[in-house]
Amino acid sequence: MLDLVHCKVLSIIETDTLDAYLLSESSMFIFPHKLVLKTCGTTTLLLGLPRILEIAALDAGFPHTPADEKVSAVAAAPPHRVFYSRKNFLYPDQQRGPHRSWRDEVRTLDRLFLGGSAYMIGKMNGEHWYLYITEPDTRLTPPSTPEHERVDGEETQTRVLQLPEQMAGLTAEDDEAMPDETLEILMTDLDVDNAKQFYLEHAEYIAGSHTQSFNQAKQRTMSALDSITEEDRPNVPDALGESGYEQVFEQELDECELDSNEEDATQGHALGTVISDACGLSAVYPLTQYPEAKIDAYLFTPCGFSANGVVPQPKTRKDTKTSAASTHYFTVHVTPEPECSYASFETNVPTRLTGGDYASVVEQVVAIFKPGRFSSTLFEAKPTTDVDNVTKKVDGKSAKKLDAIKGYRRVDRIVHDLEGYDLVFSHFERYDFAGGKPRLGEDKSRESD
Secondary structure: OHHHHOOOEEEEEEOOOOEEEEEOOEEEEEOOOOEEEEOOOOOOHHHHHHHHHHHHHHOOOOOOEOOEOOOEOOOEOOOOOOEEEEEOOOOHHHOOOOOOOHHHHHHHHHHHEEOOEEEEEEOOOOOEEEEEEOOOOOEEOOOOOOHHHOEOOEOOOOOOOOOOHHHOOOOHHHHHHOOOEEEEEEEEEEOHHHHHHHEHHHHHHHHHOOHHHHHHHHHHHHHHHOOOOOOOOOOHHHHHOOOHHHHHOOOOOOOOEOOOOHHHHHHHHHHHHHHHHHHOHHHOOOOOOOOOOEEEEEEOEOEOEEEEEEEEOOOOOOOOOOOOOOEEEEEEEEEOOHHHOEEEEEEOOOHHHHOOOHHHHHHHHHHHHOEEEEEEEEEEEOOOOOHHHHHHHHHHHHHHOOOOOOOEEEEEEEEEEEOOEEEEEEEEEEOOOOOOOOOOOOOHHHOOO
16 A cells, blocks of 8 residues: 555554554554554555555455445445645645546545535645545445345345454453644754754764664564564665656655665664654653653655654553554654745544643744744644533634644634534744745646646
């Protein structure tokens, strides 16, 4: 599936309920019941979606209708819901289809699913964010049960959903233990001097002054890489053709190339670990508060940085064992070149586990990267039992969480009341930010009819 998307696996953190894959271009998180795939550069994320549905049907045990050549070439498991989102592209003309325009992306998704809704959130002539979301119990396009399968003119009987074995033991308490919340911070115009820490030359200097931690990180990386089969090891030139990784990163990482031999991969992981500590990323969810948290980081050559973190819920007196659904994630990706600087942070760690609020997380993250401007999106599932509480939440609580970020002024905020979710989009600029060109977001000349 990742070959279709044009990225490869670098390393994996495995837990009982979450596998976190660090990719050559971003990250993938696999839970028993859902998958999160986040890519960047010129990857073709949507081309992997049909294969994901096929894998869910044939290998993961989800209910599906067998493949029928008259309807579909492959089997596909209808997902409960699909969320696809992205920021407006910095260089839309350098993207590959179907990612050259939002219209093309929506058409691609509409060919797969019925009842999807597409949104553009934010200023059309400024920073904005795109979202495609399907209704609960998503139906496939075309319908997975063709007309000729009906018996005696009656509708095919409704199936009872049977989740895979991994989800069978979950209780109502487990469901309450994993509130569905996602915070994303998309940062541009990074401070040039601060961004130097994500270059190999600067990282090696830092590693030289942290020799012990660097060597320890290198040993851990070598042990971890032993668990990845030769088949999974990054071999990007073979997978992507003669031009290899440089072609994939031609938009945002220009000269940044992936070192595919084992020694360089080990070096990249070890330096990534040192930079995670040095820049302050390791302190966002510190081991003192989350003793079982792990970070898997990679520093690319000659620049660029990616990291995944898994954050198991700390054990408490009331909870003598870690909940079956209590592992959360965060992920960071950085392109430091001044002409196209960009950093992203995403997490689904609920604030009730941190004891803080989203504003404090945002302040901590932007202090690491010092962007000139950034957008944040906050997705929260609504309570399902009290309509009054839902209304109050939409009217006030979520919308005020990201009003004031130290050192930045808010220039845009939009609150959406979506089916089952609240969405708060905010855009900020640093007080001393000199400004930049508007982000129109699409290259109209490349849109297909």
